[in-house]
Amino acid sequence: MSRDAKFLELIEITTKFDTLTALDKVSLTVAKGEVVCIIGPSGCGKSTLLRTVNWLAPPNAGTVRLEGQSVGQAPERRQTGRGIRALNTFRARMGMVFQQFNTWPHLTALENVTRAQVVVLGRSAAEAAERARAALCDVGLADKIDDWPEMLSGGQKQRLAIARALAMDPSLMLLDEPTSALDPELVSGVLAVLKSLAEKGMTMLIVTHELGFAAQVADRVVFMEAGRIVEEGPTSQDLHAPKTERLKDFLAKLTATQMPSAMAQKVVAHDPI
Amino acid sequence: MGLELSIFIDYGPRILVGFWLTIKIVVLAIAIGLPLGVFLALARRSRLALLRFAATAFIEVFRNTPFIIQVFLIYYVLPFYGLRLPAEQVGVLALAAFGSAYFAEVIRGGIEAMPAGQLESAHAIGMSETQAMRYVVLPQAVGVILPPLTNQMLSLIKESAILSTITVQEMTMTALRIQGETFRPFEAFIMIALLYWLLNEVVAIGMRRLERGLTRKTPRSTTLKVEGGR
Numbered sequence: 001m002s003r004d005a006k007f008l009e010l011i012e013i014t015t016k017f018d019t020l021t022a023l024d025k026v027s028l029t030v031a032k033g034e035v036v037c038i039i040g041p042s043g044c045g046k047s048t049l050l051r052t053v054n055w056l057a058p059p060n061a062g063t064v065r066l067e068g069q070s071v072g073q074a075p076e077r078r079q080t081g082r083g084i085r086a087l088n089t090f091r092a093r094m095g096m097v098f099q100q101f102n103t104w105p106h107l108t109a110l111e112n113v114t115r116a117q118v119v120v121l122g123r124s125a126a127e128a129a130e131r132a133r134a135a136l137c138d139v140g141l142a143d144k145i146d147d148w149p150e151m152l153s154g155g156q157k158q159r160l161a162i163a164r165a166l167a168m169d170p171s172l173m174l175l176d177e178p179t180s181a182l183d184p185e186l187v188s189g190v191l192a193v194l195k196s197l198a199e200k201g202m203t204m205l206i207v208t209h210e211l212g213f214a215a216q217v218a219d220r221v222v223f224m225e226a227g228r229i230v231e232e233g234p235t236s237q238d239l240h241a242p243k244t245e246r247l248k249d250f251l252a253k254l255t256a257t258q259m260p261s262a263m264a265q266k267v268v269a270h271d272p273i
Numbered sequence: 274m275g276l277e278l279s280i281f282i283d284y285g286p287r288i289l290v291g292f293w294l295t296i297k298i299v300v301l302a303i304a305i306g307l308p309l310g311v312f313l314a315l316a317r318r319s320r321l322a323l324l325r326f327a328a329t330a331f332i333e334v335f336r337n338t339p340f341i342i343q344v345f346l347i348y349y350v351l352p353f354y355g356l357r358l359p360a361e362q363v364g365v366l367a368l369a370a371f372g373s374a375y376f377a378e379v380i381r382g383g384i385e386a387m388p389a390g391q392l393e394s395a396h397a398i399g400m401s402e403t404q405a406m407r408y409v410v411l412p413q414a415v416g417v418i419l420p421p422l423t424n425q426m427l428s429l430i431k432e433s434a435i436l437s438t439i440t441v442q443e444m445t446m447t448a449l450r451i452q453g454e455t456f457r458p459f460e461a462f463i464m465i466a467l468l469y470w471l472l473n474e475v476v477a478i479g480m481r482r483l484e485r486g487l488t489r490k491t492p493r494s495t496t497l498k499v500e501g502g503r
Contacts, residue, residue, distance in 0.1 A: 054397055084401065092399030102394035106412045115408055120399040161394075168398060 006068070007032040007203060008172060013052050013062035013074075015045070015227075022048045023059065024227040030172075033201045037214040037235070040224035041250060046207045049224070050176050053205065054094045055087055066090060066172070092120050095165025099177040101157040103149040109136065109160055110145045113167045121168065128167075135163040139193050155186030159193055166197075173197065175206040179213075211254055215239050223247045280460035284451045288461075291447030292468050298361065298443060299430050299472075302368035306429070309369065310376025315406065317381055328377070335374035341435050343367055348439045364436040364443075372429040379425055383418035384410055416488045423480040427473045434469075444468060 008030040015023040022045045030036050038046045051057035053064055055072040064071040071090045076083075104112050113132035117123045123131070136142055139159040141152075149157055158178060165173060178194065179187045191213050198204060198217040208214055214221055214235065221238035223231040223246070231238060231247045242248045316328035335343065344367045348360065358366070387410050395405035437446035444465045452461040 056393060056397060088399045088401055091397055094397075096394070096397040098390060098394060098397075100388075100390050102388075102390040104391065104394070104409055104413075116395075116398040116400060119404050119408055164398070 004032040005029070007034070007066070008053065008205070009063075009065040010049070010052065011063040011065070013049065013059045013064070015048055015052065015057060015059040021227050023052070023062075025062075026224075026227070026229055028222065028229065028232075030203060030205060033203055034219045035198045035202075035204045035206070035217050036220045036222060037218040038205065038207045038222045038224060039209070039211070039214065039250070039254075040230075044224040045227040046224050047176050050174050050205060050207050053172075053174055054091050054096060056096075066093070088120070092116075092168055093171050095162075095168060095170035095173045097158070097161050097165055097173065097175045097178050099180050101149075101154070101161045101181070103152075103157050103160050103164070105149050107149075108145070109141060109147050109149065109152070112149065112160055113164045116164070117167055131167050131169075132163070135167040136160075138166065138196075139163045140189065153186060154182045155189045158182065158190050162190075162193055162197075171203065173202055173204045175204065175208070177207050177209065179208070179210060209254065211239060211251070223250065225250075277457055277460055280451075280455060280457050281464060284455070284461070285464070287451065288444065288447055288464050288468070291442060291444035291465075292472075294361070294442060295430075295433055295444040296472065298365055298368065298436065298441070299433050301365045302372055302429060302433070303426060305365070305369035306372035307376055309373035310380055313373055313377035314380035314384065317377065318384070320402075331370075332374045332377050335371050336378070340367070340371050340432050341438060343371060344435055344439055360436070360439050360441045363439060364433070364441045368429060368433060368436070371432065372425065375425040375428075376422060379421045380414075380418055382421070383414035386417050387414055416484070419480060419484045419487070423477055423484075426476055426480070430473055430476065431469060 006029055010026065010028045013023050013026045014021070026045070026049060028036075028049070038049065040046050048057050052059050052062075053071070055064065058072060059074045061074050063073045069090075072087065104115070107115060110129065110132055113135055114125070114128040117128035117131060118125060133142070133145065136145055139162050141156060141159055141163060144152060144156060144160075149160060152160060158181075162178075175194070179190050182190065187210070191210065194204070194206070194213075195217050204217075206214075206218070218235045220233065221235050222229055223238065223242075223244075225246055231242060231244045233243075237243075238247065239251065242251060313328045313332055316324045317332070319325050319328075344363070347367050348363045351358065351363070384406075391413065392405055392410055395409040396402075400408065433443060434445040436443055437449060440446070448461040448465045452458045455461070
């Protein structure tokens with residue numbers, strides 16, 4: 001049980017970009033099957049925190065552990081040889097979805113989903129194709145298998161990127177503002193896919209501005225500001241009854257610009273302003 | 274000064290022998306220089322500082338000194354260190370080294386023109402640096418790399434004329450000899466100018482075909498476009 005509770009651990013992560021401290025001794029623990037949404041104003045370090053998990057943004061200090069094993073421990077020597085191979089094995093277990101999709105334009109939808117399965121996991125072409133079809137089906141792209149990413153809409157590209165990550169059978173998904181680059185009418189399709197993933201028990205760490213979505217799927221919401229976690233708690237408490245003034249302000253600003261979903265109205269109702 | 278047509282007929286075969294040597298030398302130089310260029314481009318991006326430094330130094334030396342001086346240095350200085358190579362081999366090595374420095378920079382430019390997210394997404398899914406380059410970055414960068422790479426090949430072919438200064442019996446050397454024997458510079462040099470032109474056109478057309486063949490598979494617009502929903 002405690003092993004599941006400490007599925008993913010980020011311990012005292014400090015990241016500096018020149019003189020700017022992007023993350024200041026941030027610690028976060030995620031349990032197996034938990035969905036954690038990270039919210040906060042831009043530049044607060046939430047994307048950097050997410051990118052620390054798979055060591056895409058190696059921190060200056062701190063440790064990341066997945067199921068008790070060290071993914072990275074800063075400051076450590078440059079990642080070479082055995083170190084980088086071990087890191088790549090961890091990365092293959094963490095599916096990452098980017099704001100800008102980063103689908104591979106020189107490969108068809110199917111090839112986008114099979115390539116890493118073959119290259120990284122060593123699956124056979126047939127096995128990879130079968131898994132890819134299932135993953136593309138899961139995200140509603142069963143009829144786009146032979147299309148080029150260029151022919152897909154933004155929402156479809158993002159769902160392709162999700163399928164690419166899912167086909168690796170990851171034990172954890174990292175999503176960096178998965179809907180921020182999408183036209184509003186395409187957001188719901190992507191969110192529906194993520195919601196079904198959450199319902200299947202996938203452990204997810206999501207950086208998002210979609211409060212309504214966070215309210216629906218997140219077990220826990222983490223509010224960050226200026227490189228620190230300011231408030232962290234169960235979703236209902238964080239979004240409906242924020243303890244800090246900072247989170248109250250942030251929620252008020254965000255709900256003022258977002259469509260007034262039922263969720264947002266609740267937040268506003270609780271807000272004194 | 275009229276054109277003496279008999280010169281073409283009498284000396285044409287000798288020129289063609291020189292032309293054949295020019296072709297052999299540039300083909301070998303490109304065959305060695307291109308893989309070396311790929312290696313140098315990747316070495317410049319290596320995690321290992323020593324490799325990065327060595328590659329950068331090599332590229333900078335060959336890019337920033339005149340080719341004729343490089344040829345002289347290799348041809349006249351190497352024997353002092355006990356390495357005495359035939360002029361043709363020195364020519365091939367010098368051209369390959371010179372070409373690889375430019376090829377490396379063109380290839381590096383192509384790699385760096387790719388959106389950073391492409392390399393990042395390959396790393397995030399667990400690919401090593403080599404796998405990310407091979408399966409994600411380079412296939413896309415090829416469309417950006419080929420046109421300037423062709424340019425570099427054409428200038429390498431023209432630079433091969435410099436090898437006449439170290440007694441390589443290639444096309445320019447042959448023309449210089451014929452000019453000395455006949456005192457007909459115009460005929461001698463117009464012949465080789467046309468043959469250099471022909472060789473370059475053939476290479477340029479071949480490269481254009483290759484480029485079309487490689488990029489036809491995917492929609493053309495994908496090569497350089499940065500993805501984005503909005």
